[in-house]
Amino acid sequence: MKKFFLLSLGMFFLCGLSLSFAGGGAEGGSSSSAQGGPWVPSKDIEYIIPASPGGGSDLWARAMSNAIAANKLSTVTWVPTNRAGGASAVGYNYMLSQKGNEHVILAAHSGAMVSSYVAGWAQKFEDMVEMICILAFDDVTLCTLTTGPYKDIKSLLKAAQDKPGTLKFGSDQRLNSSQYAYEMLKKYAKADFNYVQYDSSGDAATALLGGHVDVAILNPAECLGQVNAGTFTPVATFATERLSGKFSGAPTFAEIGYPQIVLREFRGISATLGMSEGAKKYYEEMGRKVQQTPEFKKYLETNSFTPVFMGLGESQKYASAEMQKIADLFKEVTKK
Amino acid sequence: MFENLSLLFFGFINVFTFDSIAACLFGTVAGVFIGAMPGIGALTGVSVLLPLTFAMNPTAAIIMLAALYYSTMYGGSISAVLLNIPGDTPAICTALDGYKLTEKGLPGKALTTCFMSSFIGGTIGMLILTMSGPFLAQVGLKFGSPELALLILLAMTSIGWLLGDDVICGLFATALGLLFATIGTDQAAGYLRFHFGLPNLMAGISFVPLVIGIFGFSQVIELVTQRGSGERPKIKIKLRDMYLSWAEIKRLLPVQLRSGFMGTFVGVMPGAGGTSASFISYIFERRVNKLGDSFGTGVIEGCAAPESANNAAAAGAFAPLLTFGIPGSSTTALLLGGLMMWGLQPGPLLFTEKPEFVWPLIASFYLGNIICLLVCFAAIPLVLKAVSVSNAVLAPVIFAICVVAAYTTNNSMFDVFFMMGTGVFSYFLKISKVPSAPLLLAFVLSPMLEKYVRQSFDMTRGDPSIFVRGGICWAFILLIFGFCIAPVVVKRVKALRTKT
Amino acid sequence: MNKVAPLVCIPVGLYWIIMGISKYGLWISDGPGGGLFPVLCGLLLIGCGSVLLCRAAKSKEKFFFDRRVFQLVASALAAVLGIYLIGMIPALGIFILLWLRFFEKQPLVKSLAIGAGMALFLFLVFGIALKVPLPLGLLGRI
Numbered sequence: 019m020k021k022f023f024l025l026s027l028g029m030f031f032l033c034g035l036s037l038s039f040a041g042g043g044a045e046g047g048s049s050s051s052a053q054g055g056p057w058v059p060s061k062d063i064e065y066i067i068p069a070s071p072g073g074g075s076d077l078w079a080r081a082m083s084n085a086i087a088a089n090k091l092s093t094v095t096w097v098p099t100n101r102a103g104g105a106s107a108v109g110y111n112y113m114l115s116q117k118g119n120e121h122v123i124l125a126a127h128s129g130a131m132v133s134s135y136v137a138g139w140a141q142k143f144e145d146m147v148e149m150i151c152i153l154a155f156d157d158v159t160l161c162t163l164t165t166g167p168y169k170d171i172k173s174l175l176k177a178a179q180d181k182p183g184t185l186k187f188g189s190d191q192r193l194n195s196s197q198y199a200y201e202m203l204k205k206y207a208k209a210d211f212n213y214v215q216y217d218s219s220g221d222a223a224t225a226l227l228g229g230h231v232d233v234a235i236l237n238p239a240e241c242l243g244q245v246n247a248g249t250f251t252p253v254a255t256f257a258t259e260r261l262s263g264k265f266s267g268a269p270t271f272a273e274i275g276y277p278q279i280v281l282r283e284f285r286g287i288s289a290t291l292g293m294s295e296g297a298k299k300y301y302e303e304m305g306r307k308v309q310q311t312p313e314f315k316k317y318l319e320t321n322s323f324t325p326v327f328m329g330l331g332e333s334q335k336y337a338s339a340e341m342q343k344i345a346d347l348f349k350e351v352t353k354k
Numbered sequence: 355m356f357e358n359l360s361l362l363f364f365g366f367i368n369v370f371t372f373d374s375i376a377a378c379l380f381g382t383v384a385g386v387f388i389g390a391m392p393g394i395g396a397l398t399g400v401s402v403l404l405p406l407t408f409a410m411n412p413t414a415a416i417i418m419l420a421a422l423y424y425s426t427m428y429g430g431s432i433s434a435v436l437l438n439i440p441g442d443t444p445a446i447c448t449a450l451d452g453y454k455l456t457e458k459g460l461p462g463k464a465l466t467t468c469f470m471s472s473f474i475g476g477t478i479g480m481l482i483l484t485m486s487g488p489f490l491a492q493v494g495l496k497f498g499s500p501e502l503a504l505l506i507l508l509a510m511t512s513i514g515w516l517l518g519d520d521v522i523c524g525l526f527a528t529a530l531g532l533l534f535a536t537i538g539t540d541q542a543a544g545y546l547r548f549h550f551g552l553p554n555l556m557a558g559i560s561f562v563p564l565v566i567g568i569f570g571f572s573q574v575i576e577l578v579t580q581r582g583s584g585e586r587p588k589i590k591i592k593l594r595d596m597y598l599s600w601a602e603i604k605r606l607l608p609v610q611l612r613s614g615f616m617g618t619f620v621g622v623m624p625g626a627g628g629t630s631a632s633f634i635s636y637i638f639e640r641r642v643n644k645l646g647d648s649f650g651t652g653v654i655e656g657c658a659a660p661e662s663a664n665n666a667a668a669a670g671a672f673a674p675l676l677t678f679g680i681p682g683s684s685t686t687a688l689l690l691g692g693l694m695m696w697g698l699q700p701g702p703l704l705f706t707e708k709p710e711f712v713w714p715l716i717a718s719f720y721l722g723n724i725i726c727l728l729v730c731f732a733a734i735p736l737v738l739k740a741v742s743v744s745n746a747v748l749a750p751v752i753f754a755i756c757v758v759a760a761y762t763t764n765n766s767m768f769d770v771f772f773m774m775g776t777g778v779f780s781y782f783l784k785i786s787k788v789p790s791a792p793l794l795l796a797f798v799l800s801p802m803l804e805k806y807v808r809q810s811f812d813m814t815r816g817d818p819s820i821f822v823r824g825g826i827c828w829a830f831i832l833l834i835f836g837f838c839i840a841p842v843v844v845k846r847v848k849a850l851r852t853k854t
Numbered sequence: 855m856n857k858v859a860p861l862v863c864i865p866v867g868l869y870w871i872i873m874g875i876s877k878y879g880l881w882i883s884d885g886p887g888g889g890l891f892p893v894l895c896g897l898l899l900i901g902c903g904s905v906l907l908c909r910a911a912k913s914k915e916k917f918f919f920d921r922r923v924f925q926l927v928a929s930a931l932a933a934v935l936g937i938y939l940i941g942m943i944p945a946l947g948i949f950i951l952l953w954l955r956f957f958e959k960q961p962l963v964k965s966l967a968i969g970a971g972m973a974l975f976l977f978l979v980f981g982i983a984l985k986v987p988l989p990l991g992l993l994g995r996i
Contacts, residue, residue: 070684071397071400071401071684071687071688071691073687073691077691077694080405080691080695081695084408084695100401101764101765101766102764103538103539103556103557103558103764104538104539104546104549104553104556104557105539107546107553107556108553108554108556108764111553111556115553137545138545183815186812192543193543193545212812212813212815213812214499214812214813215543215808215809216809217805220680220681221624224495224624224674224678225498225499225624227678227680228495228496228497228498228624229495230498230499230813239694243679243699243700243701243703243704244679244701244702246699246701246703247702247703249702320694320699321694
């Protein structure tokens with residue numbers, strides 16, 4: 019009896035073992051980095067989304083991973099994995115904990131990097147991840163209700179200058195690029211709005227639709243449906259040039275005399291720290307390739323992204339410089 | 355309105371294609387199963403299935419995901435009733451009375467009540483959606499932050515009714531709920547608070563591991579300690595018990611109708627979902643129902659109210675999604691993302707420009723609802739077997755499910771430890787007779803209150819007059835005062851009567 | 855035990871109040887700050903905690919500790935730690951097997967069937983159908 023027990027226990031162990039290998043089996047396969055030649059992934063890549071399902075970063079990562087799979091750019095799957103929370107802090111800390119793991123990358127968005135500079139995080143984003151590439155600008159616009167009193171940026175700014183503290187500025191969370199945009203308007207255009215914080219830009223758009231705020235700061239993707247239907251009017255863009263399509267009516271701030279007011283949110287890929295050069299090159303190349311796929315192109319177009327390519331080194335430098343600029347303004351604001 | 359009916363008819367004609375019906379069938383069956391598994395709910399289900407749908411045609415794809423969404427509301431009640439572990443967060447209130455019914459030996463009756471209420475609630479929601487979806491969505495938009503803050507306050511004043519016999523213990527539980535809710539990112543300014551340097555706490559405490567701990571793991575402990583002491587009598591289950599008598603159906607119908615209407619409306623409002631809908635209607639029903647005082651001891655009305663409300667809310671959430679392209683809950687936000695991926699632009703134009711997409715979807719709701727009901731009734735004899743499994747076997751099996759489910763929420767081992775911690779903690783609360791309902795209610799509602807109050811003050815730079823800005827606000831304020839004063843008055847009147 | 859919970863809660867409530875007032879702020883930039891709700895929570899905790907403490911001091915009710923609770927929690931904790939070693943699914947399967955065999959004194963074949971069956975079920979549902987990246991433990995690294 020005892021023998022039988024031991025035997026079955028052993029068999030069970032084997033069962034468990036094979037199970038755990040079956041789980042790993044999909045990820046197994048030969049690693050060719052050891053055989054010389056360029057680095058290629060030896061198992062599925064964990065594509066971390068530092069936000070919840072359905073948000074901008076989530077769609078970004080899923081669109082990219084689908085484009086990669088549809089065009090067979092990679093032998094392995096890029097598995098989008100949500101690690102949301104703490105204004106992206108959870109996702110970034112996860113990246114830090116995976117230091118040196120070459121099969122973990124992150125959907126990078128400038129908003130989270132702003133938070134790492136100004137929201138009291140223990141580390142800045144450069145100390146947690148390394149930028150691989152920037153693939154698109156996700157420009158922000160100001161939108162008003164078409165049926166509301168403010169049809170263009172001049173009348174809106176004038177109202178905010180004349181009656182400070184009465185107009186409501188719907189936005190997502192504080193200590194983010196949206197607040198930077200708000201502070202710039204205050205500093206350079208002397209327009210004094212009331213900052214109303216919502217959980218997400220989507221909620222801010224809902225509030226604008228209900229007439230609870232006078233203006234909302236939104237990415238084109240977040241208001242395209244409303245703009246197409248004519249319920250929202252884009253009155254200005256924070257980009258350096260006018261956007262395309264339905265947004266072309268909205269002037270840049272330089273056009274109306276405030277050249278300092280510029281904000282370009284960007285999206286791309288970040289990697290864990292301590293990744294080998296070969297792996298970094300691989301991801302950079304994948305970024306370049308995916309940008310050219312018809313699926314991803316279509317995604318960029320429908321969401322009114324502006325495609326751009328900044329590779330290794332360059333993207334990191336650009337991101338750091340932008341963040342420093344934003345952090346300086348926040349410092350100035352909080353000093354008062 | 356008649357135009358809508360003819361459009362719905364057109365939708366029905368289109369929904370009877372092989373693709374659509376297969377999608378609907380798969381979605382409902384998967385949804386009932388996913389709903390019944392503790393820890394994974396509609397959100398996980400939809401996000402897992404979303405990538406699979408990119409190859410499908412958009413109508414079939416959304417029919418499948420929508421079916422999955424509302425059928426999890428059915429499934430959630432199964433494990434809530436049988437095992438006292440809500441399959442998904444909207445089923446929390448169902449567990450309060452449903453499991454008590456199981457302990458009384460009436461699990462079949464509880465399940466029948468749940469499914470019937472789900473069906474009626476869902477149908478009410480769908481009818482309202484068909485008839486007046488765009489109008490309802492307009493009304494929902496009228497609810498800005500101050501109105502929502504007052505609505506939540508109204509619900510919070512009702513915590514008193516949930517406190518149980520011992521008010522101090524109930525308040526203590528409320529305080530614990532608040533304590534958990536304050537951990538993480540603050541709702542006012544976005545700063546981190548009380549995270550003690552732990553990245554896992556920065557996002558705040560996840561609701562699902564908390565619920566699994568409070569219900570699931572503490573239930574495991576109870577099963578183990580009860581073993582041998584003979585507290586839980588072996589239940590003999592007869593299928594005959596699952597039928598409701600005519601009198602019971604008559605008793606339930608007003609409850610289901612009330613909760614259905616209320617649930618639809620809560621579902622339409624921005625930011626609220628099935629969980630808030632079921633909480634609010636459970637509290638409301640407890641107040642207005644004749645049997646209100648015996649809620650929580652195992653009455654079928656206690657199952658009917660939340661189940662009817664959460665299904666109605668699932669249907670109601672589609673009103674703002676289809677009318678304006680704005681999500682009412684995190685699951686519908688995900689569906690919205692799906693729409694974009696399928697090449698559809700959600701927005702106010704969807705109804706007029708894509709009737710061939712919208713109306714078959716709405717028609718599929720009716721179809722899916724009927725399939726859900728049939729699937730669930732067919733499953734009753736099968737799932738009832740779970741109750742007849744001995745506690746000895748049940749305990750480790752439930753534990754294993756709890757661990758995997760807690761992990762799945764955020765793919766993190768931290769949640770597993772947290773789940774076990776809260777499980778032990780809430781077991782001790784249970785034997786100290788501290789109720790868990792106020793804790794969960796405070797945990798769900800207080801962050802929303804904090805957020806809406808902050809937004810209201812943001813709008814006016816600290817001027818509180820915004821809370822009396824319109825008719826809706828005044829109505830809520832009067833209700834709050836009424837609800838606070840009513841019990842005192844009732845007590846006085848009763849005291850006077852006994853004197854004379 | 856009845857004293858332990860209030861005794862823990864009172865200092866926690868105090869900490870919540872102090873942090874709420876000093877660090878997060880009751881009222882910042884014309885609105886309720888991040889500290890308002892923690893302070894409310896702290897006050898409620900201290901209030902209820904002290905009443906419960908007084909009550910516990912008066913009552914003579916002996917708290918009785920069930921040994922089985924400790925056994926369960928300890929073995930459950932061991933199973934969870936086992937996840938780090940051999941992965942989630944095998945650890946839970948083995949936990950079920952051992953628990954049924956040695957704690958509940960169930961027949962071996964039954965325990966084995968339930969343990970392996972559950973492991974297979976969880977693996978199929980979570981690992982395959984839901985594509986959850988379940989932890990593989992040290993074994994998975996090999």
